[in-house]
Amino acid sequence: MAREINLVPDIKNEMIKALKLRNLIFFICIVAVVASLGVVALLGSIVGGQQIALGSKDTMLSALSKKVNGYDDLGDFLTIRDQVEKLDTISNNKNVFSRTFGILAAFLPTGADRITISKLNVNLTGEKPKLYIEAQANAEKAPYIDYNVLDAFKKSMPYMRYDYGDYVDASGTVIPAYCMIESDDLYDRTYGSYAYWTIGAEGCKNSEDENANYEYEYYDGQEVVRIWRTPQFDLWYENERMTADGVILDVQHFESKCIKYSRGDDGKWTETNDKCLLVPDGVDGIVVNESSNGRESSGELVLRFSATITIDPEAYKFANKHMIAIAPSGRHNVTDSYIQIREMFSEPAEDCSASDETCKKIEKGGAE
8 A cells, every 4th residue: 555755844835825815815905906996097087087078078067157147137037037036925915905895885875864975095005904084974864974874884784794715617616707707796685696607718627627518598698607606505505506504516616705604403404604893803903983963065065073993814815716704785796897886975074063053052972
């Protein structure tokens, strides 16, 4: 049997292993250095490319900046753009002065007592709009000068309301305000107020309702659909278009922001409007500055007075659409085109002359 004899000492074997390990480490280090140099070269090329790209962008931006700054109408353009962006804000903050006449129509009594205005000043610049009036009150019966007319005028302020909202189609989509025709003349004694939706006009018909079964009418040569501002309570309730708590479903109607409707157990409907107060401070919202006996230009005895009335600012805001003023006697559109304003105003009355004993002898009673 052949035998192998190891003639290399152990120390020699250890040296050979150490040399092999050294060579392996050198090889790994060389490979790592070469790889690092490759990564550095790659990163250098990327950074160099970025610098070239950035330099190109800088050149382009400089050229564009010079071109834009050389535009003669740049200032006007920027101003117009800024104003366009603020249109919504401007619209929401805008007030509608003409609503004053509808508000006055709600304020002024329409029965036997008569109040006419000789001077009107409207201040919309403060936190709350203020109406300053100089007026004369006529009881329309002897002795004509009756301070109770002024007293009743003051005490009516807590009962003044307003209402606004949106007309919507059967699916609940808001109909643009320019598509609606409203007038004090559009009133039905049985069902209340309504308006006309000019459904045939451009931009006034909802594409989703092309096949809707509307009852068409014609108004001033236009194809229109009647929309009730006052709900048809029992009819809609019986046809499941109105719930007992006042929610209206699947029918074009007016969606009020102020008035809530409800049906009692006795079948009677009620409406509440607790938040939209035309004169939020009630009796304290009107200040009578002065009053005196006087005569109108026709010579009739009247009570002269001046007063300041503070109005809820929401009643004047352009953003609140389809606004009406509500007096205890009924509703009034608050746009001057709907109001006969001529009868609201008259020539100023004159204080009693020193020799006018008939005028002077009537004593003050009622309101102070």
